Amino acid sequence: MVELIVPQKTQEDQHRAANPENSAWVSANAGSGKTYVLALRVIHLMLSGTAPSRILCLTFTKAAAAEMSNRVFEKLSHWAMLDDAELAKEITKVTGHPATTKLLRRGRQLFxxxxxxxxxxxxxxxxxxxxxxxxxxxxxANVSGHFQVLDDFAQKALLEESRKRILLKANRGDEILSGAFETAMNFGSDDAMFKALDRLVSEREAFLDWADIGVDVAMAPMFDHFQMSANS
Ligand SMILES: Nc1ncnc2c1ncn2[C@@H]1O[C@H](COP(=O)(O)OP(=O)(O)O)[C@@H](O)[C@H]1O
Ligand SMILES: [Mg+2]
Structure with missing residues (x-):
């Protein structure tokens, strides 16, 4: 296997960023070792005596979280099986200092x-x-105790269902609703209207804030703009 040659300067930068005593912000190209540094930092923290339960690493994607976790556990499981001399070398790579007996014991137990x-x-x-x-x-947080987060699929199905209910209600003679549909239909295709409804639902918080003063009042500037009346 060809060994990766990491330039001295890069190694020093990586160590600075991986040292838990430093607060660091790292920005670097893909494949340049960011995840490597993060994993190193977590291991360094644990090696210095921090309990694993006190460490929190946040990522954006599930894939990144899985990768981080794999790297940390792979290294630690590898450490558990090394002899003293090899482990001492590994620990020095992380801390930059010669390994003490205490650190050797800690390193072996971390996994x-x-x-x-x-x-x-x-x-x-x-x-x-x-x-x-x-x-x-x-x-x-003012949320229900047993809330579940909707996935995209369930969200789509629920939206579809409520859309169907509104159409049925309009169809069954709800005058205001069917009048509103009729007006809206005069301005665009049903497809455009459903797209607008989807958008409205996805930004419902903003919509509800806006409509808080009453829909008629909130809509008045738009009616003015299009020179329509609310009842036409
Ligand atoms: N100092 C280093 N010593 C050995 N391997 C390194 C070093 N820095 C990075 N690597 C290796 O380079 C590869 C890319 O690093 P990675 O952390 O995945 O980059 P990034 O997260 O920035 O995309 C990985 O296989 C990593 O183990
Ligand atoms: Mg990465």
Whole structure:
């Protein structure tokens, strides 16, 4: 296998960013070692005595979280099986200092420690973290205690269902609703209207804020603009 030659300067930069004593912001090209640095940083933290349960790593994608987690656990499981001399070399690579007996023992135990931690070492997406937070503090966040996050598929199905119900209601003689549909249909195709409805639902918070003053009042400037009356 060809060994990767990492320039001295890069190695120093990587170590600076991986040192938990430094607060670091890293921006670098793909494949340049960002994930490597993050994994190193987590291992360095644990090696210095931080309990795995006190470490939180957030990523944007599930794939990135899985990769981070794999890298940390791969390294730690590898460490558990090395002899003292090899482990000492690995630890020096992380800390930049010669390994003490205490660090050797700690390094060897980290794999078991990270696995045994209740709740595990937390490497997760920012979405998963926020969801867990909302589940823990529903009262403070003013959400229902047993909420579930809709996936795209379920959301589409629910929207379809409510759209059907509104059409049925209009069809069954709800005058205001059928009048509104008729007006809207005069301005565009049904496809355009459904697209507009989808958009409206996806931005419902903003819409509800806007409509808070009353739909008629809120709509007045638009009626003015198109020189229509609310009743036409
Ligand atoms: N200092 C280093 N020593 C050995 N391998 C490294 C080093 N820095 C990066 N690598 C390797 O380079 C590859 C790309 O790094 P990675 O962390 O995935 O980059 P990025 O996250 O920036 O896309 C990985 O296989 C990683 O292990
Ligand atoms: Mg990466």
């Amino acid at each position: 078991a420690l990270a696995l045994d931690t209740p709740g595990g070492l937390k490497i997760q997406t920012v979405h998963a973290f926020c969801e867990a937070l909302l589940h823990q503090f529903p009262l403070e």
